[in-house]
Amino acid sequence: MLDINNVSILVGNNSLHYNRQLNAGEITTLQGISGVGKTSLLLCIAGFIPVQNGQLKWQSTLLNSLPSEKRPVAMLFQENNLFEHISVLKNASLGQVNACEDEIMQAAEQLAIAEQMHKAPSELSGGQRQRVALLRTLLRPEPIVLLDEPFAELDYHTREICASWVADCVKGTQKTLLLVTHQNEDVERLADHDWQLTQQHR
Amino acid sequence: MLKNFSNLTGLFFILFISSITALAFYGLIAFNQDGFDLTLLQDSYFHSILLFSIKQALLSALISTALAWPIARALYYYPQLYLKGTFLSLTLLCFVIPTLVLITGFVSLLGLSGILTPFLPDDWNLYGLKGILLAHVYMNLPFAVRAIYNQMRNIPDSSWRLANQLKLNTWQRFYLLEWPTVKSNLILTFGFITILCFNSFAVVLALGGGPQSTTLEVAIYQALKYDFNLSEALTFAWAQFAIAGVFFVTLYRSSSISWLSKDTAKKQYLPRLSKTNKILFSALYSLCFLFMLLPLLSLIPGIFSVKYSLPLLVNISSALGVSIAIAGTCAILAIVISYCIMLPIRYSLFHQQHTTKSLLQWLANHTLIAPAMVLSVGLYVLFLPLIDLDLWGIVFVVILNLLLILPFAIQQTRARLIQYDKDYLQLALSLKLSYWQRISIEWPYIKPTMLSAFSLVFLIAMGDVAIFSIFGSSDYKTLPWLIYQYAGSYRINEASLASAILLSLYLVVLLKFERAQNNA
Numbered sequence: 001m002l003d004i005n006n007v008s009i010l011v012g013n014n015s016l017h018y019n020r021q022l023n024a025g026e027i028t029t030l031q032g033i034s035g036v037g038k039t040s041l042l043l044c045i046a047g048f049i050p051v052q053n054g055q056l057k058w059q060s061t062l063l064n065s066l067p068s069e070k071r072p073v074a075m076l077f078q079e080n081n082l083f084e085h086i087s088v089l090k091n092a093s094l095g096q097v098n099a100c101e102d103e104i105m106q107a108a109e110q111l112a113i114a115e116q117m118h119k120a121p122s123e124l125s126g127g128q129r130q131r132v133a134l135l136r137t138l139l140r141p142e143p144i145v146l147l148d149e150p151f152a153e154l155d156y157h158t159r160e161i162c163a164s165w166v167a168d169c170v171k172g173t174q175k176t177l178l179l180v181t182h183q184n185e186d187v188e189r190l191a192d193h194d195w196q197l198t199q200q201h202r
Numbered sequence: 203m204l205k206n207f208s209n210l211t212g213l214f215f216i217l218f219i220s221s222i223t224a225l226a227f228y229g230l231i232a233f234n235q236d237g238f239d240l241t242l243l244q245d246s247y248f249h250s251i252l253l254f255s256i257k258q259a260l261l262s263a264l265i266s267t268a269l270a271w272p273i274a275r276a277l278y279y280y281p282q283l284y285l286k287g288t289f290l291s292l293t294l295l296c297f298v299i300p301t302l303v304l305i306t307g308f309v310s311l312l313g314l315s316g317i318l319t320p321f322l323p324d325d326w327n328l329y330g331l332k333g334i335l336l337a338h339v340y341m342n343l344p345f346a347v348r349a350i351y352n353q354m355r356n357i358p359d360s361s362w363r364l365a366n367q368l369k370l371n372t373w374q375r376f377y378l379l380e381w382p383t384v385k386s387n388l389i390l391t392f393g394f395i396t397i398l399c400f401n402s403f404a405v406v407l408a409l410g411g412g413p414q415s416t417t418l419e420v421a422i423y424q425a426l427k428y429d430f431n432l433s434e435a436l437t438f439a440w441a442q443f444a445i446a447g448v449f450f451v452t453l454y455r456s457s458s459i460s461w462l463s464k465d466t467a468k469k470q471y472l473p474r475l476s477k478t479n480k481i482l483f484s485a486l487y488s489l490c491f492l493f494m495l496l497p498l499l500s501l502i503p504g505i506f507s508v509k510y511s512l513p514l515l516v517n518i519s520s521a522l523g524v525s526i527a528i529a530g531t532c533a534i535l536a537i538v539i540s541y542c543i544m545l546p547i548r549y550s551l552f553h554q555q556h557t558t559k560s561l562l563q564w565l566a567n568h569t570l571i572a573p574a575m576v577l578s579v580g581l582y583v584l585f586l587p588l589i590d591l592d593l594w595g596i597v598f599v600v601i602l603n604l605l606l607i608l609p610f611a612i613q614q615t616r617a618r619l620i621q622y623d624k625d626y627l628q629l630a631l632s633l634k635l636s637y638w639q640r641i642s643i644e645w646p647y648i649k650p651t652m653l654s655a656f657s658l659v660f661l662i663a664m665g666d667v668a669i670f671s672i673f674g675s676s677d678y679k680t681l682p683w684l685i686y687q688y689a690g691s692y693r694i695n696e697a698s699l700a701s702a703i704l705l706s707l708y709l710v711v712l713l714k715f716e717r718a719q720n721n722a
Contacts, residue, residue: 046632047631048628048631067631068628068631068632069631069632069634073632074632075632077628077629077632080625080626080628080629081629083626083629083643083647084625085646085647086643086646094633094635094639094643095632095633095634095635096633096634140633
């Protein structure tokens with residue numbers, strides 16, 4: 001279980017508060033108006049924003065003081081997920097991805113980006129880049145997966161394909177997924193639970 | 203906070219360069235038991251030197267920056283300008299040109315019997331404030347053009363398209379796009395040139411021409427060399443260190459890396475130019491081109507009148523070999539060490555430890571303001587009784603040159619490294635890359651910048667005369683030192699030939715530099 005126990009963080013001059021338990025192997029969607037603190041929460045769990053108060057625990061391990069590189073977290077950022085100067089395939093295999101090239105290509109096939117894998121990131125469209133990053137994030141071994149608006153740049157059809165691929169991956173590997181989205185259809189397709197953040201978190 | 207291995211390596215090197223400066227000052231203080239001569243600070247001689255040092259530095263920086271801006275705009279808005287690539291290489295050559303070569307050029311152009319002197323007013327005199335400003339502007343205006351132009355190139359295409367779409371007028375484009383982009387860079391460039399000119403030595407020594415036009419650095423040298431007045435030298439050295447320090451701190455506080463776009467942005471789209479603007483820009487560009495070329499072209503007559511002989515060529519080529527070996531060693535060390543030094547600075551920047559960052563940055567760059575003369579002489583008097591300096595002199599030449607080029611290496615690579623962290627550090631941490639994986643991904647990103655930084659500091663180190671004048675020996679002469687000896691014994695033609703050979707090497711390296719930069 002990922003236990004977000006009365007965690008508060010400081011973003012600029014605002015103090016944000018979170019309290020929630022996420023069960024292992026379940027998918028939680030995170031919603032709320034822009035600026036309410038969704039991305040900040042993800043960055044906090046990933047170790048990029050320090051916890052001011054409260055406890056952040058994974059299975060009984062306290063995460064508060066662990067540096068980001070030691071946390072059991074794989075995160076997809078809103079942007080800058082690919083190194084621009086190395087190939088897409090190389091990008092996809094970074095991060096101790098425990099899959100051989102064949103498996104990566106198989107996943108790429110499913111996400112309809114197989115033909116893009118030997119190109120440079122700058123040759124890809126926004127939606128293609130997002131799928132490459134999504135592929136890598138889910139093939140990584142970490143049990144906690146954080147996705148920040150992973151389908152934002154996708155059309156309706158591709159969105160459907162990607163969402164079902166994500167669901168299969170997460171259920172197959174029993175990962176704990178927290179996903180930021182503005183689309184109710186993502187909630188309907190994926191969520192075991194929906195978490196609505198409101199201004200009261202401030 | 204900074205306790206991992208890579209940060210400790212960086213801290214070790216910062217400590218290393220700081221201790222050398224400390225040792226140099228200790229050498230001077232220990233040698234001169236009387237300590238400071240504080241009465242000197244009230245002396246009118248000191249006041250006039252101080253005032254002149256500041257005046258010439260500010261004027262040089264003001265003229266260079268103010269003239270550079272319109273030229274940079276011409277380069278940016280009118281990319282079809284003829285020979286633009288050559289122009290840009292030339293701007294770098296002017297910045298790193300060995301001072302002796304430049305002065306040889308200026309003297310044969312504008313000196314007493316110079317080529318252009320008959321066309322100038324009767325009371326024209328190259329020596330004094332005019333000559334100093336001319337030489338300083340020659341070296342720094344092109345540098346400023348380059349810096350401002352590069353900064354303007356960071357305006358993304360998308361912004362220009364947006365400006366077009368919003369139908370912004372010229373003034374709106376200027377203050378919404380251009381001004382925010384170049385503002386911080388103008389201040390930074392102005393400040394940087396001020397510091398360089400405040401610490402300028404060879405130009406003032408050669409073109410100052412009297413006590414009315416002397417700077418602190420030259421006064422230190424004179425106090426040491428002619429009067430052997432150590433307490434005067436030491437007092438001046440502290441004064442210079444303190445004032446340059448104030449400039450430097452102000453500069454670093456006001457500097458920020460703003461608005462650097464990702465390297466995916468290709469420059470293809472620019473606003474259209476009116477015909478008047480095209481003519482104006484072409485004229486400015488041509489004038490600047492001519493200004494940069496003339497002192498170099500004036501070396502040519504000497505090459506044809508020199509009497510070629512085997513010993514002359516052997517002398518020149520062996521000196522060239524020594525120069526390359528020394529400068530090469532210094533430049534490799536400088537690049538490796540500057541990378542290590544940036545590690546704790548990047549770490550503290552990423553973790554928002556701003557006080558630590560500023561302190562480390564100051565220490566890492568302090569040799570930019572520590573007078574070269576003071577460092578050299580301090581170490582010299584300290585080590586003279588301890589070791590055989592004839593034998594070990596070369597080591598000091600390397601260490602001191604390294605110290606002086608290190609701030610340039612840091613300056614060149616800093617922005618790229620910080621940009622890398624800004625774009626990718628979170629990603630790299632989140633991917634839990636191993637140490638070698640991180641290096642192997644970072645290297646292709648920073649390689650072009652590293653190569654171009656290498657060329658630049660290699661050339662700066664190769665131009666050194668000041669340090670060699672104290673620690674060098676006659677067994678192995680560097681090429682600039684040989685030029686100095688030829689010029690000193692009135693063998694101007696030989697000096698011109700050696701200068702031309704040195705300049706050709708500079709050009710070759712600069713062309714490599716440009717190629718590396720274009721890949722960056």
